[in-house]
Amino acid sequence: MKPLLIQTVTVLVFAAVWEAVAESGLLFAGILPGIGEILRAAWVLASSGVIFPHLLVTVHEASVGFVFAALFGIALGLLLGTQPFLRRVFEPPLLYFAATPKIILYPIFLMLLGAKLESKMAMAAVSGFFPLVVNTTIAAAGVNRVFLKVARSVGASRLQTFAQIYLPSMLLPVAGGARLGIGVSLVAAILGELKVSNAGLGFVIMESFNHFRIPEMYAGILLTFLFAAAVNVAMTLLLMRCRGFAHESAR
Amino acid sequence: MAIRRGREAAARWIFIAALLAALEGVVRLDWVNRIFVTAPSLIAATAWEKILSGELPALFATTLFSVGAAFLLATTVGLPVGYALWRFPLFGRAYDELLSALFASPWILLYPIFLVVFGRGLGAIIAMGFLSGMIPIALNTHHGLRDVNPIYLKVGTGMRLKERQIIRHILFPAAAPMILSGLKLGVTYILISVIAVEFLVEIGGIGRLASKGYFWFNTEELYLGVAGAIVLSMIFIHLLGRAESRLFTS
Numbered sequence: 331m332k333p334l335l336i337q338t339v340t341v342l343v344f345a346a347v348w349e350a351v352a353e354s355g356l357l358f359a360g361i362l363p364g365i366g367e368i369l370r371a372a373w374v375l376a377s378s379g380v381i382f383p384h385l386l387v388t389v390h391e392a393s394v395g396f397v398f399a400a401l402f403g404i405a406l407g408l409l410l411g412t413q414p415f416l417r418r419v420f421e422p423p424l425l426y427f428a429a430t431p432k433i434i435l436y437p438i439f440l441m442l443l444g445a446k447l448e449s450k451m452a453m454a455a456v457s458g459f460f461p462l463v464v465n466t467t468i469a470a471a472g473v474n475r476v477f478l479k480v481a482r483s484v485g486a487s488r489l490q491t492f493a494q495i496y497l498p499s500m501l502l503p504v505a506g507g508a509r510l511g512i513g514v515s516l517v518a519a520i521l522g523e524l525k526v527s528n529a530g531l532g533f534v535i536m537e538s539f540n541h542f543r544i545p546e547m548y549a550g551i552l553l554t555f556l557f558a559a560a561v562n563v564a565m566t567l568l569l570m571r572c573r574g575f576a577h578e579s580a581r
Numbered sequence: 582m583a584i585r586r587g588r589e590a591a592a593r594w595i596f597i598a599a600l601l602a603a604l605e606g607v608v609r610l611d612w613v614n615r616i617f618v619t620a621p622s623l624i625a626a627t628a629w630e631k632i633l634s635g636e637l638p639a640l641f642a643t644t645l646f647s648v649g650a651a652f653l654l655a656t657t658v659g660l661p662v663g664y665a666l667w668r669f670p671l672f673g674r675a676y677d678e679l680l681s682a683l684f685a686s687p688w689i690l691l692y693p694i695f696l697v698v699f700g701r702g703l704g705a706i707i708a709m710g711f712l713s714g715m716i717p718i719a720l721n722t723h724h725g726l727r728d729v730n731p732i733y734l735k736v737g738t739g740m741r742l743k744e745r746q747i748i749r750h751i752l753f754p755a756a757a758p759m760i761l762s763g764l765k766l767g768v769t770y771i772l773i774s775v776i777a778v779e780f781l782v783e784i785g786g787i788g789r790l791a792s793k794g795y796f797w798f799n800t801e802e803l804y805l806g807v808a809g810a811i812v813l814s815m816i817f818i819h820l821l822g823r824a825e826s827r828l829f830t831s
Protein backbone atom coordinates (compact mmCIF):
# COMPACT_ATOMS: atom_id res chain seq x y z
CA MET A 331 0.00 0.00 0.00
CA LYS A 332 1.29 3.42 -0.93
CA PRO A 333 0.72 6.57 1.14
CA LEU A 334 -1.23 8.11 -1.73
CA LEU A 335 -3.68 5.19 -1.66
CA ILE A 336 -4.15 5.58 2.12
CA GLN A 337 -4.75 9.31 1.66
CA THR A 338 -7.33 8.75 -1.08
CA VAL A 339 -9.13 6.08 0.96
CA THR A 340 -9.12 8.36 4.03
CA VAL A 341 -10.67 11.24 2.12
CA LEU A 342 -13.30 8.90 0.61
CA VAL A 343 -14.11 7.39 4.02
CA PHE A 344 -14.39 10.88 5.49
CA ALA A 345 -16.78 11.85 2.69
CA ALA A 346 -18.81 8.66 3.17
CA VAL A 347 -19.11 9.19 6.96
CA TRP A 348 -20.08 12.83 6.37
CA GLU A 349 -22.73 11.75 3.87
CA ALA A 350 -24.02 9.00 6.18
CA VAL A 351 -24.33 11.38 9.14
CA ALA A 352 -25.99 13.99 6.94
CA GLU A 353 -28.50 11.45 5.61
CA SER A 354 -29.18 9.76 8.96
CA GLY A 355 -30.68 12.89 10.48
CA LEU A 356 -28.64 12.35 13.67
CA LEU A 357 -27.78 16.02 13.59
CA PHE A 358 -30.26 18.75 12.88
CA ALA A 359 -30.49 18.70 9.07
CA GLY A 360 -29.49 22.34 8.69
CA ILE A 361 -26.16 21.82 10.44
CA LEU A 362 -24.62 19.22 8.16
CA PRO A 363 -25.85 19.26 4.57
CA GLY A 364 -24.93 16.39 2.25
CA ILE A 365 -21.87 16.66 0.04
CA GLY A 366 -23.99 16.75 -3.10
CA GLU A 367 -25.91 19.70 -1.75
CA ILE A 368 -22.68 21.58 -0.89
CA LEU A 369 -21.17 20.91 -4.33
CA ARG A 370 -24.39 22.04 -5.99
CA ALA A 371 -24.33 25.28 -3.98
CA ALA A 372 -20.66 25.78 -4.92
CA TRP A 373 -21.50 25.20 -8.58
CA VAL A 374 -24.31 27.75 -8.40
CA LEU A 375 -22.01 30.31 -6.76
CA ALA A 376 -19.32 29.78 -9.39
CA SER A 377 -21.34 29.21 -12.58
CA SER A 378 -23.76 32.09 -11.95
CA GLY A 379 -20.76 34.36 -11.50
CA VAL A 380 -22.06 35.59 -8.15
CA ILE A 381 -18.78 34.81 -6.43
CA PHE A 382 -16.41 36.58 -8.84
CA PRO A 383 -16.95 40.23 -7.88
CA HIS A 384 -16.42 39.15 -4.26
CA LEU A 385 -13.28 37.26 -5.18
CA LEU A 386 -11.96 40.40 -6.89
CA VAL A 387 -12.69 42.50 -3.81
CA THR A 388 -10.78 40.07 -1.59
CA VAL A 389 -7.84 39.92 -4.00
CA HIS A 390 -7.80 43.72 -4.21
CA GLU A 391 -7.71 44.11 -0.41
CA ALA A 392 -5.11 41.40 0.12
CA SER A 393 -2.79 42.62 -2.65
CA VAL A 394 -2.82 46.31 -1.68
CA GLY A 395 -2.23 45.25 1.93
CA PHE A 396 0.57 42.96 0.90
CA VAL A 397 2.33 45.68 -1.12
CA PHE A 398 2.44 47.85 2.01
CA ALA A 399 3.57 44.87 4.09
CA ALA A 400 6.39 44.19 1.62
CA LEU A 401 7.55 47.82 1.42
CA PHE A 402 7.70 48.35 5.17
CA GLY A 403 8.75 44.80 6.05
CA ILE A 404 11.69 44.71 3.66
CA ALA A 405 12.82 48.26 4.50
CA LEU A 406 12.74 47.65 8.26
CA GLY A 407 14.30 44.19 7.82
CA LEU A 408 17.20 45.69 5.85
CA LEU A 409 17.73 48.30 8.55
CA LEU A 410 17.65 45.80 11.43
CA GLY A 411 19.71 43.24 9.55
CA THR A 412 22.53 45.66 8.77
CA GLN A 413 22.57 47.52 12.12
CA PRO A 414 23.38 45.00 14.89
CA PHE A 415 22.53 47.40 17.72
CA LEU A 416 19.08 48.21 16.33
CA ARG A 417 18.51 44.52 15.71
CA ARG A 418 19.26 43.63 19.33
CA VAL A 419 16.92 46.41 20.53
CA PHE A 420 13.96 45.80 18.25
CA GLU A 421 14.02 42.16 17.20
CA PRO A 422 12.76 40.66 20.51
CA PRO A 423 9.61 42.80 20.74
CA LEU A 424 9.02 42.27 17.02
CA LEU A 425 9.13 38.50 17.46
CA TYR A 426 6.78 38.72 20.43
CA PHE A 427 4.37 40.83 18.46
CA ALA A 428 4.57 38.48 15.48
CA ALA A 429 3.03 35.69 17.57
CA THR A 430 -0.01 37.66 18.77
CA PRO A 431 -3.40 37.45 17.02
CA LYS A 432 -3.38 40.48 14.69
CA ILE A 433 -7.15 40.30 14.13
CA ILE A 434 -7.55 41.96 17.54
CA LEU A 435 -6.29 45.21 15.95
CA TYR A 436 -9.17 45.13 13.46
CA PRO A 437 -11.60 47.24 15.55
CA ILE A 438 -9.00 50.04 15.61
CA PHE A 439 -8.73 49.91 11.81
CA LEU A 440 -12.52 49.88 11.55
CA MET A 441 -12.63 53.04 13.70
CA LEU A 442 -9.91 54.84 11.77
CA LEU A 443 -10.54 53.63 8.22
CA GLY A 444 -14.20 52.66 8.12
CA ALA A 445 -15.99 49.43 7.30
CA LYS A 446 -15.07 49.39 3.59
CA LEU A 447 -12.00 48.01 1.81
CA GLU A 448 -9.39 50.15 3.60
CA SER A 449 -9.75 48.46 6.99
CA LYS A 450 -9.20 45.02 5.40
CA MET A 451 -6.17 46.34 3.51
CA ALA A 452 -4.74 47.49 6.84
CA MET A 453 -5.40 44.04 8.34
CA ALA A 454 -3.64 42.39 5.38
CA ALA A 455 -0.73 44.85 5.65
CA VAL A 456 -0.14 44.34 9.37
CA SER A 457 -0.45 40.55 9.17
CA GLY A 458 1.76 40.16 6.10
CA PHE A 459 4.37 42.53 7.53
CA PHE A 460 5.73 40.16 10.18
CA PRO A 461 6.90 37.17 8.11
CA LEU A 462 8.61 39.64 5.75
CA VAL A 463 10.41 41.72 8.37
CA VAL A 464 11.54 38.63 10.29
CA ASN A 465 12.87 36.86 7.19
CA THR A 466 14.48 39.99 5.72
CA THR A 467 16.26 40.75 9.00
CA ILE A 468 17.72 37.25 9.18
CA ALA A 469 18.62 37.34 5.48
CA ALA A 470 20.35 40.74 5.65
CA ALA A 471 22.26 39.79 8.79
CA GLY A 472 23.27 36.46 7.24
CA VAL A 473 25.02 37.94 4.21
CA ASN A 474 28.53 36.49 4.07
CA ARG A 475 31.01 38.93 5.73
CA VAL A 476 33.75 37.87 3.34
CA PHE A 477 31.71 39.01 0.33
CA LEU A 478 31.20 42.40 1.98
CA LYS A 479 34.91 42.72 2.70
CA VAL A 480 35.75 41.86 -0.88
CA ALA A 481 33.27 44.47 -2.10
CA ARG A 482 34.85 47.09 0.16
CA SER A 483 38.37 46.24 -0.94
CA VAL A 484 37.50 46.49 -4.64
CA GLY A 485 35.88 49.85 -3.90
CA ALA A 486 32.28 48.97 -4.74
CA SER A 487 29.78 51.75 -4.18
CA ARG A 488 26.86 51.34 -1.79
CA LEU A 489 24.49 50.72 -4.68
CA GLN A 490 26.84 48.16 -6.23
CA THR A 491 27.25 46.36 -2.90
CA PHE A 492 23.49 46.21 -2.57
CA ALA A 493 22.84 45.03 -6.13
CA GLN A 494 25.74 42.58 -6.38
CA ILE A 495 25.88 41.12 -2.87
CA TYR A 496 22.83 41.85 -0.71
CA LEU A 497 20.22 41.28 -3.43
CA PRO A 498 21.35 37.85 -4.67
CA SER A 499 22.08 36.44 -1.22
CA MET A 500 18.81 37.72 0.25
CA LEU A 501 16.55 36.76 -2.64
CA LEU A 502 15.59 33.28 -1.44
CA PRO A 503 14.80 33.94 2.22
CA VAL A 504 12.92 37.13 1.35
CA ALA A 505 10.94 35.30 -1.34
CA GLY A 506 10.14 32.65 1.27
CA GLY A 507 8.90 35.38 3.61
CA ALA A 508 6.84 36.87 0.79
CA ARG A 509 5.21 33.51 0.13
CA LEU A 510 4.19 33.22 3.78
CA GLY A 511 3.17 36.88 3.85
CA ILE A 512 0.84 36.63 0.85
CA GLY A 513 -0.99 33.71 2.44
CA VAL A 514 -1.27 35.52 5.76
CA SER A 515 -2.45 38.74 4.07
CA LEU A 516 -5.15 36.84 2.22
CA VAL A 517 -6.43 35.14 5.37
CA ALA A 518 -6.33 38.42 7.30
CA ALA A 519 -8.42 40.19 4.66
CA ILE A 520 -10.99 37.37 4.68
CA LEU A 521 -11.13 37.32 8.50
CA GLY A 522 -11.81 41.05 8.44
CA GLU A 523 -14.60 40.47 5.93
CA LEU A 524 -16.12 37.80 8.14
CA LYS A 525 -16.46 40.30 10.98
CA VAL A 526 -17.64 43.50 9.26
CA SER A 527 -17.96 44.01 5.48
CA ASN A 528 -20.28 44.40 2.55
CA ALA A 529 -18.28 42.52 -0.09
CA GLY A 530 -15.63 39.82 -0.47
CA LEU A 531 -15.34 36.06 0.07
CA GLY A 532 -15.71 36.41 3.84
CA PHE A 533 -18.87 38.45 3.29
CA VAL A 534 -20.37 35.67 1.14
CA ILE A 535 -19.70 33.11 3.90
CA MET A 536 -21.08 35.31 6.69
CA GLU A 537 -24.14 36.38 4.66
CA SER A 538 -25.11 32.74 4.13
CA PHE A 539 -24.48 31.99 7.83
CA ASN A 540 -26.66 34.89 8.97
CA HIS A 541 -29.51 33.91 6.65
CA PHE A 542 -29.09 30.23 7.56
CA ARG A 543 -28.32 29.21 3.97
CA ILE A 544 -25.98 26.57 5.39
CA PRO A 545 -25.08 24.65 2.18
CA GLU A 546 -24.08 27.98 0.63
CA MET A 547 -21.93 28.74 3.68
CA TYR A 548 -20.07 25.44 3.33
CA ALA A 549 -19.75 26.10 -0.42
CA GLY A 550 -18.29 29.55 0.26
CA ILE A 551 -15.74 28.09 2.68
CA LEU A 552 -14.89 25.35 0.17
CA LEU A 553 -14.30 27.84 -2.67
CA THR A 554 -12.25 30.09 -0.38
CA PHE A 555 -10.06 27.14 0.62
CA LEU A 556 -9.61 26.13 -3.03
CA PHE A 557 -8.59 29.68 -3.92
CA ALA A 558 -6.13 29.87 -0.99
CA ALA A 559 -4.66 26.51 -2.02
CA ALA A 560 -4.28 27.73 -5.63
CA VAL A 561 -2.45 30.87 -4.44
CA ASN A 562 -0.22 28.71 -2.27
CA VAL A 563 0.66 26.39 -5.15
CA ALA A 564 1.35 29.33 -7.47
CA MET A 565 3.65 30.92 -4.90
CA THR A 566 5.49 27.66 -4.31
CA LEU A 567 6.13 27.33 -8.06
CA LEU A 568 7.35 30.92 -8.17
CA LEU A 569 9.67 30.23 -5.25
CA MET A 570 11.12 27.25 -7.11
CA ARG A 571 11.82 29.54 -10.07
CA CYS A 572 13.56 31.91 -7.65
CA ARG A 573 15.63 29.04 -6.34
CA GLY A 574 16.74 28.16 -9.86
CA PHE A 575 17.67 31.78 -10.47
CA ALA A 576 19.64 31.97 -7.21
CA HIS A 577 21.59 28.86 -8.15
CA GLU A 578 22.34 30.30 -11.59
CA SER A 579 23.68 33.55 -10.18
CA ALA A 580 25.71 31.73 -7.53
CA ARG A 581 27.74 30.03 -10.22
CA MET B 582 28.25 41.76 27.61
CA ALA B 583 25.89 42.28 30.52
CA ILE B 584 26.36 46.04 30.29
CA ARG B 585 25.71 46.04 26.56
CA ARG B 586 22.57 43.99 27.08
CA GLY B 587 21.45 46.49 29.70
CA ARG B 588 21.94 49.30 27.22
CA GLU B 589 19.76 47.55 24.66
CA ALA B 590 17.01 46.81 27.15
CA ALA B 591 17.12 50.45 28.25
CA ALA B 592 16.85 51.63 24.65
CA ARG B 593 13.90 49.32 24.13
CA TRP B 594 12.01 50.56 27.18
CA ILE B 595 12.77 54.20 26.39
CA PHE B 596 11.38 53.67 22.89
CA ILE B 597 8.19 52.08 24.23
CA ALA B 598 7.79 54.82 26.86
CA ALA B 599 8.31 57.50 24.20
CA LEU B 600 5.67 55.87 22.01
CA LEU B 601 3.14 55.82 24.85
CA ALA B 602 4.02 59.41 25.82
CA ALA B 603 3.57 60.55 22.21
CA LEU B 604 0.17 58.86 22.07
CA GLU B 605 -0.79 60.48 25.37
CA GLY B 606 0.33 63.90 24.13
CA VAL B 607 -1.43 63.64 20.78
CA VAL B 608 -4.71 62.79 22.50
CA ARG B 609 -4.36 65.40 25.28
CA LEU B 610 -3.62 68.14 22.74
CA ASP B 611 -6.75 67.09 20.81
CA TRP B 612 -4.81 66.49 17.60
CA VAL B 613 -6.92 63.38 17.02
CA ASN B 614 -10.56 62.62 17.58
CA ARG B 615 -10.99 61.01 21.00
CA ILE B 616 -13.63 58.65 19.66
CA PHE B 617 -10.97 57.00 17.49
CA VAL B 618 -7.84 57.13 19.62
CA THR B 619 -7.55 57.28 23.36
CA ALA B 620 -4.74 58.07 25.79
CA PRO B 621 -2.81 55.30 27.60
CA SER B 622 -3.65 56.95 30.96
CA LEU B 623 -7.36 56.70 30.21
CA ILE B 624 -6.98 53.05 29.20
CA ALA B 625 -5.10 52.38 32.44
CA ALA B 626 -7.85 54.10 34.45
CA THR B 627 -10.49 51.94 32.74
CA ALA B 628 -8.36 48.87 33.40
CA TRP B 629 -8.09 49.73 37.10
CA GLU B 630 -11.84 50.29 37.34
CA LYS B 631 -12.54 46.94 35.70
CA ILE B 632 -10.00 45.14 37.87
CA LEU B 633 -11.73 46.46 41.00
CA SER B 634 -15.17 45.51 39.69
CA GLY B 635 -13.85 42.03 38.88
CA GLU B 636 -14.82 42.26 35.20
CA LEU B 637 -11.30 42.17 33.81
CA PRO B 638 -10.09 39.22 35.95
CA ALA B 639 -13.22 37.30 34.93
CA LEU B 640 -12.54 37.97 31.22
CA PHE B 641 -8.93 36.84 31.54
CA ALA B 642 -10.08 33.76 33.46
CA THR B 643 -12.55 32.88 30.69
CA THR B 644 -9.88 33.19 28.00
CA LEU B 645 -7.37 31.19 30.05
CA PHE B 646 -10.00 28.53 30.74
CA SER B 647 -10.69 28.11 27.01
CA VAL B 648 -6.97 27.98 26.23
CA GLY B 649 -6.36 25.48 29.05
CA ALA B 650 -9.25 23.21 28.08
CA ALA B 651 -8.26 23.26 24.40
CA PHE B 652 -4.62 22.56 25.30
CA LEU B 653 -5.57 19.64 27.54
CA LEU B 654 -7.69 18.11 24.76
CA ALA B 655 -5.09 18.83 22.07
CA THR B 656 -2.36 17.18 24.16
CA THR B 657 -4.37 14.10 25.13
CA VAL B 658 -5.22 13.52 21.47
CA GLY B 659 -2.10 14.94 19.80
CA LEU B 660 0.53 12.94 21.68
CA PRO B 661 -1.05 9.49 21.07
CA VAL B 662 -1.74 10.41 17.45
CA GLY B 663 1.91 11.41 17.01
CA TYR B 664 3.01 8.16 18.65
CA ALA B 665 0.70 6.14 16.40
CA LEU B 666 2.05 7.91 13.31
CA TRP B 667 5.56 6.84 14.35
CA ARG B 668 4.51 3.29 15.32
CA PHE B 669 2.89 2.64 11.93
CA PRO B 670 5.29 4.31 9.47
CA LEU B 671 3.19 3.73 6.37
CA PHE B 672 0.19 5.48 7.89
CA GLY B 673 2.60 7.93 9.43
CA ARG B 674 3.81 9.07 6.03
CA ALA B 675 0.32 9.27 4.58
CA TYR B 676 -1.27 11.14 7.48
CA ASP B 677 1.73 13.37 8.12
CA GLU B 678 1.19 14.85 4.64
CA LEU B 679 -2.56 15.22 5.16
CA LEU B 680 -2.11 16.91 8.56
CA SER B 681 0.60 19.22 7.20
CA ALA B 682 -1.65 20.24 4.33
CA LEU B 683 -4.49 20.95 6.76
CA PHE B 684 -2.14 22.93 8.97
CA ALA B 685 -0.92 25.03 6.03
CA SER B 686 -4.50 25.81 4.98
CA PRO B 687 -6.35 28.82 6.45
CA TRP B 688 -8.12 26.66 9.05
CA ILE B 689 -9.13 29.71 11.08
CA LEU B 690 -11.72 30.39 8.33
CA LEU B 691 -13.52 27.20 9.39
CA TYR B 692 -14.91 28.88 12.49
CA PRO B 693 -18.42 29.49 11.04
CA ILE B 694 -18.74 25.69 10.75
CA PHE B 695 -17.79 25.31 14.42
CA LEU B 696 -20.42 27.91 15.28
CA VAL B 697 -23.05 25.99 13.36
CA VAL B 698 -22.09 22.63 14.90
CA PHE B 699 -21.29 23.65 18.48
CA GLY B 700 -23.45 26.76 18.81
CA ARG B 701 -22.32 30.23 19.82
CA GLY B 702 -20.48 29.43 23.01
CA LEU B 703 -17.31 28.25 24.71
CA GLY B 704 -17.78 24.83 23.03
CA ALA B 705 -17.08 26.32 19.60
CA ILE B 706 -14.07 28.26 20.92
CA ILE B 707 -12.56 25.23 22.64
CA ALA B 708 -13.16 22.97 19.63
CA MET B 709 -11.52 25.54 17.34
CA GLY B 710 -8.57 25.82 19.74
CA PHE B 711 -8.31 22.05 19.93
CA LEU B 712 -8.03 21.73 16.16
CA SER B 713 -5.39 24.43 15.87
CA GLY B 714 -3.29 23.01 18.72
CA MET B 715 -3.64 19.29 18.11
CA ILE B 716 -2.10 19.29 14.62
CA PRO B 717 1.31 20.82 15.52
CA ILE B 718 1.50 18.66 18.67
CA ALA B 719 0.85 15.45 16.71
CA LEU B 720 3.20 16.43 13.87
CA ASN B 721 6.07 17.40 16.17
CA THR B 722 5.67 14.26 18.29
CA HIS B 723 5.82 12.21 15.11
CA HIS B 724 8.90 14.03 13.80
CA GLY B 725 10.65 13.88 17.18
CA LEU B 726 10.19 10.12 17.51
CA ARG B 727 11.02 9.49 13.85
CA ASP B 728 14.31 11.39 14.02
CA VAL B 729 15.67 9.65 17.12
CA ASN B 730 19.11 8.29 16.30
CA PRO B 731 18.59 4.55 15.57
CA ILE B 732 21.88 3.76 17.31
CA TYR B 733 20.32 4.74 20.66
CA LEU B 734 17.59 2.17 20.09
CA LYS B 735 20.16 -0.46 19.09
CA VAL B 736 22.04 0.18 22.33
CA GLY B 737 18.78 -0.44 24.17
CA THR B 738 18.18 -3.70 22.34
CA GLY B 739 21.80 -4.69 22.97
CA MET B 740 21.23 -4.18 26.69
CA ARG B 741 18.21 -6.46 26.40
CA LEU B 742 15.74 -3.81 27.43
CA LYS B 743 12.07 -4.62 26.93
CA GLU B 744 10.21 -2.57 24.33
CA ARG B 745 8.39 -0.66 27.04
CA GLN B 746 11.70 0.22 28.71
CA ILE B 747 13.20 1.38 25.44
CA ILE B 748 10.21 3.62 24.80
CA ARG B 749 10.28 5.06 28.31
CA HIS B 750 14.00 5.47 28.92
CA ILE B 751 15.40 6.06 25.45
CA LEU B 752 12.82 7.00 22.85
CA PHE B 753 10.82 9.65 24.70
CA PRO B 754 13.75 11.41 26.40
CA ALA B 755 15.53 11.62 23.05
CA ALA B 756 12.44 13.03 21.34
CA ALA B 757 11.53 15.36 24.22
CA PRO B 758 12.93 18.64 22.81
CA MET B 759 10.96 18.25 19.59
CA ILE B 760 7.79 17.20 21.42
CA LEU B 761 8.08 20.15 23.81
CA SER B 762 8.53 22.60 20.97
CA GLY B 763 5.38 21.05 19.47
CA LEU B 764 3.54 21.74 22.74
CA LYS B 765 4.82 25.32 22.69
CA LEU B 766 3.68 25.77 19.10
CA GLY B 767 0.34 24.23 20.06
CA VAL B 768 -0.25 26.67 22.94
CA THR B 769 0.66 29.63 20.72
CA TYR B 770 -1.78 28.60 17.99
CA ILE B 771 -4.50 27.82 20.54
CA LEU B 772 -4.13 31.26 22.11
CA ILE B 773 -4.30 32.94 18.70
CA SER B 774 -7.39 31.05 17.59
CA VAL B 775 -9.16 31.45 20.96
CA ILE B 776 -8.66 35.24 21.01
CA ALA B 777 -9.51 35.52 17.32
CA VAL B 778 -12.79 33.61 17.65
CA GLU B 779 -13.66 35.47 20.87
CA PHE B 780 -13.29 38.72 18.97
CA LEU B 781 -14.96 37.60 15.74
CA VAL B 782 -18.04 36.08 17.40
CA GLU B 783 -18.12 38.33 20.46
CA ILE B 784 -18.28 35.53 23.02
CA GLY B 785 -15.98 34.46 25.87
CA GLY B 786 -13.18 36.55 27.37
CA ILE B 787 -10.73 39.28 26.45
CA GLY B 788 -11.38 39.17 22.69
CA ARG B 789 -15.05 39.88 23.34
CA LEU B 790 -14.16 43.04 25.26
CA ALA B 791 -12.51 44.55 22.16
CA SER B 792 -15.48 43.64 19.97
CA LYS B 793 -17.99 45.00 22.50
CA GLY B 794 -16.02 48.23 22.90
CA TYR B 795 -16.06 48.76 19.13
CA PHE B 796 -19.74 48.00 18.81
CA TRP B 797 -20.78 50.47 21.55
CA PHE B 798 -18.20 53.12 20.57
CA ASN B 799 -16.62 52.73 24.00
CA THR B 800 -13.09 53.62 22.91
CA GLU B 801 -11.36 52.95 26.26
CA GLU B 802 -12.96 49.50 26.44
CA LEU B 803 -11.96 48.74 22.86
CA TYR B 804 -8.31 49.72 23.41
CA LEU B 805 -8.25 47.89 26.75
CA GLY B 806 -9.43 44.72 25.01
CA VAL B 807 -6.79 45.09 22.29
CA ALA B 808 -4.01 45.83 24.79
CA GLY B 809 -5.17 43.01 27.09
CA ALA B 810 -5.08 40.47 24.27
CA ILE B 811 -1.62 41.56 23.11
CA VAL B 812 -0.16 41.64 26.63
CA LEU B 813 -1.67 38.25 27.44
CA SER B 814 -0.12 36.72 24.29
CA MET B 815 3.27 38.28 25.02
CA ILE B 816 3.28 36.99 28.60
CA PHE B 817 2.40 33.53 27.33
CA ILE B 818 5.15 33.52 24.72
CA HIS B 819 7.67 34.85 27.23
CA LEU B 820 6.84 32.19 29.82
CA LEU B 821 6.92 29.42 27.22
CA GLY B 822 10.32 30.55 26.00
CA ARG B 823 11.67 30.67 29.56
CA ALA B 824 10.23 27.26 30.40
CA GLU B 825 11.82 25.76 27.30
CA SER B 826 15.27 27.22 27.91
CA ARG B 827 15.17 26.23 31.59
CA LEU B 828 14.24 22.63 30.75
CA PHE B 829 17.12 22.25 28.35
CA THR B 830 19.94 24.01 30.12
CA SER B 831 19.73 22.02 33.35
